[in-house]
Amino acid sequence: MLDKIKQVKKASFVLAASSLEKRNALIEAIARNFENHIALIIEANKKDMQNAKDISSALLDRLYLDEKRIASFISGLKKLICLPDPIGKIQERIQRNNGLEIIKKSVPLGVVGMIYESRPNVTSDAIGICLKSANAVVLKGGSEALYTNKILVELAKEALLKEGFPTSCIELIEDRDGVSQMLHLRGLIDVIIPRGSDRLIKFVVENSQVPVLETGSGNCHIFVDKSADFDMAAKIIINAKTSRVSVCNAIEKLLVHQDIAKDFLPFIILKLREKNVEVLGCKKSKEIVLDICEAQMQDYFEEYLDYKICIKVVCDADEAIEHINHYSSHHSEAIITQDLQNVEKFFQEVDSAVLYHNASTRFSDGDEFGFGAEIGISTQKIHTRGPMGLEALCSYKYLVSGKGQIR
Amino acid sequence: MLDKIKQVKKASFVLAASSLEKRNALIEAIARNFENHIALIIEANKKDMQNAKDISSALLDRLYLDEKRIASFISGLKKLICLPDPIGKIQERIQRNNGLEIIKKSVPLGVVGMIYESRPNVTSDAIGICLKSANAVVLKGGSEALYTNKILVELAKEALLKEGFPTSCIELIEDRDGVSQMLHLRGLIDVIIPRGSDRLIKFVVENSQVPVLETGSGNCHIFVDKSADFDMAAKIIINAKTSRVSVCNAIEKLLVHQDIAKDFLPFIILKLREKNVEVLGCKKSKEIVLDICEAQMQDYFEEYLDYKICIKVVCDADEAIEHINHYSSHHSEAIITQDLQNVEKFFQEVDSAVLYHNASTRFSDGDEFGFGAEIGISTQKIHTRGPMGLEALCSYKYLVSGKGQIR
Structure with missing residues (x-):
């Protein structure tokens, strides 16, 4: 050889x-x-x-x-x-x-x-x-x-x-x-x-x-902030989770601001289940929607590549960012919000290759970026990052x- | 820790x-x-x-x-x-x-x-x-x-x-x-x-x-082409070899075109010895200057970081380039010539971080490049190359x- x-x-x-x-x-x-x-x-x-x-x-x-x-x-x-x-x-x-x-x-x-x-x-x-x-x-x-x-x-x-x-x-x-x-x-x-x-x-x-x-393995997150438009959030989440479950730019985790969790969780879980997505969640989410499975520590690290999602309720953007930086594979993450200050914070502080505001993580792709060709998506920081x-x-x-x- | x-x-x-x-x-x-x-x-x-x-x-x-x-x-x-x-x-x-x-x-x-x-x-x-x-x-x-x-x-x-x-x-x-x-x-x-x-x-x-x-370790080369100006070549070689022997951008090897070897070798070896540089050489150089030591295979790979140089006579620019691509640490190499076609060839084909035409390899340095700061010189090709x-x-x-x- x-x-x-x-x-x-x-x-x-x-x-x-x-x-x-x-x-x-x-x-x-x-x-x-x-x-x-x-x-x-x-x-x-x-x-x-x-x-x-x-x-x-x-x-x-x-x-x-x-x-x-x-x-x-x-x-x-x-x-x-x-x-x-x-x-x-x-x-x-x-x-x-x-x-x-x-x-x-x-x-x-x-x-x-x-x-x-x-x-x-x-x-x-x-x-x-x-x-x-x-x-x-x-x-x-x-x-x-x-x-x-x-x-x-x-x-x-x-x-x-x-x-x-x-x-x-x-x-x-x-x-x-x-x-x-x-x-x-x-x-x-x-x-x-x-x-x-x-x-x-x-x-x-x-x-x-x-x-x-x-x-990249893609343990991708969407964070739904308290000012998010529910319909836009749902449209993006369903797209990012279910349009193709086996790809690295599909989302695996959903973080929801505590102030809207009571209204948003039942709304989004219904839509996810309509698409046959299995839903797991943290303790707080289980208190709101009783019939979901409780997530284990390992779930937060895992890339399911399947009709499965894990939800966590967070206090605010800071907790969302900290969670992502700890558990993510640093591929692609999105924030759904109307609050431009939180967008700036998210863009500044989240340490991943591609960050989205009000758009689906599924766009992390060489063609979608206009590169004309793609040989993979880098999750490391040296030489090349992202598509x-x-x-x-x-x-x-x-x-x-x-x-x-x-x- | x-x-x-x-x-x-x-x-x-x-x-x-x-x-x-x-x-x-x-x-x-x-x-x-x-x-x-x-x-x-x-x-x-x-x-x-x-x-x-x-x-x-x-x-x-x-x-x-x-x-x-x-x-x-x-x-x-x-x-x-x-x-x-x-x-x-x-x-x-x-x-x-x-x-x-x-x-x-x-x-x-x-x-x-x-x-x-x-x-x-x-x-x-x-x-x-x-x-x-x-x-x-x-x-x-x-x-x-x-x-x-x-x-x-x-x-x-x-x-x-x-x-x-x-x-x-x-x-x-x-x-x-x-x-x-x-x-x-x-x-x-x-x-x-x-x-x-x-x-x-x-x-x-x-x-x-x-x-x-x-x-970078710097096993750097200078190739003296047949059209080289002898005085310029000598000035550059002495600078690149002796101005500071312990640094990675100092030269370790000298390649000389066969058509000028008979005249150039005695001329440059005299100057090198005036600076107390020990001279080794290939068989052909030893035929021209009898009292140099014969180089071993290992010499061509070695970074001496000392008052020592190894000389090789080559047929043409092609052989020089091939030799460099095989033995070099891919740090810095120079061609001394008046032949612009050979410069183009050398610049195109030598696979090292910094290539010089009619200048000393000692310029491979962040300050000399105008970067204002330097944390080292990269000899790899991904992420960053050179100073x-x-x-x-x-x-x-x-x-x-x-x-x-x-x-």
Whole structure:
């Protein structure tokens, strides 16, 4: 495997020096090769589906590909072609008194390692986003998606060859212990992006010597302040909880100001139950709505990814903020209020990637932010935070021009 | 220790919400308290010097403080006061068609962990730079500097108290296994910055679960191309090698184009030897200048930090670039040439933080770049690269304002 990755590193230099036109032609060629071989992709996916009978139906659904899903990731590739080049941008020019001219210029990271589970669209998305940003990519997908990932990478490699790029710009790792090996290749792999279950992400974060861009589990909160418009609050809560329960920008926790709890809780719990959402709550909420289950400490930390929500009554915005900063995964949080002072406080003090006033947390998404592409949502604070577009896969270097200056 | 760091985390929220005026007043108060207690600082430093008799004279020199050195770090604090606020800057405004307004705003990282050796000025610099950027700081200095660091932190804490900040904005870790403990506090410490020996940095990088900003060992190169002006090349090489041998932006390796090697090598080796620099070289250089030692493979990787240089004759710019990308620590490299095409090639293809054309690598420094402050030089590609100023200690968050939008 080491030799394979050394070739990827080499190929990354070719990519870094390639023009936007050549990279766009490459992405176009990959999209076309996928289009021309949809039957092959579906056949490979069927094999994976047959082998994967033992996994949960949710995972099976994530693994499954049909023409519509394939068309969707192909159109994702085509959208990338229209985006501007993130590489070679002059971010800063510094003219020093000694005559030195310093230019700060964006460059690719080099080799991106993707470690992920199930969804084969990640394979296509990662290939597209990495190549657009002139990065080579090492893919380690889940074993359950092996045949699907293999055919996608094979088709992409055909396009690399046709467009005159080294085929090592993209490599798929099939070794069982590939993850552990990748995590030790500091210097060869420039950054690791884990996408998948909490367990996978935690393992990568705790064991990687390569810098990691942690992507997000989302234990997201909505705080309904006492001045909130009830109808707006309900509309946002139902959307953020139920429009898609399995995604990281769905809410898991609802904090309600004590002054309105008596009126608001029965109102919102009725609406949540109409959508088949199981409701848990703190002691105070249970006093107001008797037939909800009492939440345990662990509930406040958990990302359910299910039709389930946990409610807590808080004294004021301060308690809401403190609770969020303690229990949240620092992904996305919203305040519903008419009180602009509390908005300012919430925006200032909550330590999460994306904060909302009177809007659904479901907007935490690269497309919704207008990035045109997304490779995950970062919940860490260094390098990149929130939805990660092409710029998240870039670094920069300083280029200094002199006429013999010494210090 | 865990409780201590939890208090630091709490204090970081107070700092994050504090105004620039309050933070500047705080730094001013710390500088003044240092000024008023110079005798105390020197006394503590004497204790450390006495306890440290067994360490090398180079380390002893780094540990030593006198009035001049103290005045120098105090003036560093005062310079910070004049710098603009890195916090609260609006980096981007995105207006979406659905009416959502997205603002990207700079925020502090939170809690910065500094792990470093010997030089007590790092204690003062780190305190100043962290507070200016509204970050709390956990300091783990070397045990050899314990008394000096203790008095500096004590004086800084007095200023915190006086200016109405929690004293936990700054903590000094004295535990022997403090480093290992810090590396596991992901979630409490937001970033670790190691400064010191290669060994220390490697240990931190390999064992930290907290994101690390790797600062640099500098195995820096100068490539003298065939069109180089010999006098300019010599001036730059002598400056980059000998003006201060113990720093990371000094050069360690010299690559010389084969077409000029026969003339240039005797010329430059004479000048290097005049400055008492020990010269090693590859086989080809040894054929030209007989009395140099032959370099071993390990030499090409090593950062000497001494009056020692290793020379290699290369066929052309391509070989020079390939050599640098393989052996360098990716800190700073220079090309001396009149050939602008080779400059472009070198700037494009060398994968290091700072690249120079016809100038000394010694300019890789926050002050020389005009940053006004520096907390180290990053040799990694994510988050920050090259000299790290105040912005390296910042993250951002997205603030989204709506009117009830759902997705």
